[in-house]
Amino acid sequence: MNGRDEARHVGQVKEVTSLTNPVVKDIRALAQKKYRDQQNAFMAEGLKLVIDALDLGWTIRTLVFGKSQRGNPAVEKIAARTVATGGLVLEVSEKVLGAITRRDNPQMVLGVFQQRWHALKDFKPAGNEVWVALDRVRDPGNLGTILRTVDAVGAKGVILVGETTDPFAVETVRATMGSVFAVPVAKASVDAFLAWRKAAGVTLVGTHLKGSVDYRTVDYKKGPILLVMGNEQQGLPEPIASACDTLIRIPQAGRADSLNLAVATGVALYEIRRHALPTIGKDMA
Missing domain, CATH: 3.30.1330.30 (Ribosomal protein L30/S12)
Known part of the structure; x- marks a missing residue:
């Protein structure tokens, strides 16, 4: 032609x-x-x-x-x-x-x-905002579900750290149910992410199997908050875990030794938002 x-x-x-x-x-x-x-x-x-x-x-x-x-x-x-x-x-x-x-x-x-990517330098957390970082997330369904949850709770954006699955993959887009268009996404190496985090002045909260703090007992009002979640199999790498202000755990009563990444992210996000914006429970009741 x-x-x-x-x-x-x-x-x-x-x-x-x-x-x-x-x-x-x-x-x-x-x-x-x-x-x-x-x-x-x-x-x-x-x-x-x-x-x-x-x-x-x-x-x-x-x-x-x-x-x-x-x-x-x-x-x-x-x-x-x-x-x-x-x-x-x-x-x-x-x-x-x-x-x-x-x-x-x-x-x-x-x-x-x-496609639309955001530059990490343009992410400037402020006030009681909540942001999410995902380290090496592999499953498109998990990423899509997390983007949908981030959208639902009013979190401001997602940072993909390291080699992650593609947010624009067909399976990911399907799982977002349209939230891929509403949630700003940036990507960064571990070093770039940690440097940005230091300059941004956010409170870094990570979920970790070795976390000693019950996620329900943390004061999340010291915003802005950045929730960082680790890879499905390996969790958070040491450099990111060490940089966290708080490592939290989600208690489990059954035989399963861990939660699905998207589920764990949703549980933590809603608790964080409940503290940051007390009316969220009423809004979503």
């Missing part, structure tokens, strides 16, 4: 039925991290997620919807918004949607968006 053809197709609604269509191939490739990185893009499934992303100012590159959605006012509206910003709109068969999403019963709407 030459430049003149590309210019003619940008912002136009195209009907696609072939899996060999080059645009469809590019979207399908987003299932792999290397192609997400190359294209600086990712895929989000579902009408609500696409609307949320557009409302929050994310850049949509391609909107894809099934033929059954033709005439749906909500879909037509986001198609018009996509066209207005120079994006491409594809009307496809259910077979093509299934191939893109790798699902037998796919969502009828999906969007391809430009």
Whole structure:
């Protein structure tokens, strides 16, 4: 396709039925991290997620919807918004949607968006804010669930420390239920994270199996608070654990020796927010 053809197709609604269509191939490739990185893009499934992303100012590159959605006012509206910003709109068969999403019963709407990372230096905790750092989180479902929980409790952002799973992976985005568009995310090495933490002046609270303090007994009003959670298998590495102002533990009565990372993060976050914002319990009752 030459430049003149590309210019003619940008912002136009195209009907696609072939899996060999080059645009469809590019979207399908987003299932792999290397192609997400190359294209600086990712895929989000579902009408609500696409609307949320557009409302929050994310850049949509391609909107894809099934033929059954033709005439749906909500879909037509986001198609018009996509066209207005120079994006491409594809009307496809259910077979093509299934191939893109790798699902037998796919969502009828999906969007391809430009990735958005925040610079760590732009994270400036203040007041009674709560932030979260995750060290080498590996499971996309865990990361997605944590982003959703961070959004739900009103925490301000997430720092991914070390080699972590991709927040823009299809599985992660699905697990966030749209919160990937609402929660600022930065990434950093351990050294960069520790240097930032020192300059930011946050109270660093880490969960650790060797933590001697019950998470329910800590005074979390010494904000801003940064909750740091360790890798699913290995927990917090020594450099980060040593830098914590408090190492907490979540008591367990059963035979399990640990909690799922996302569950533990949720338990700790709600307790921290309960102290930082006493009305949160009433708001969420």
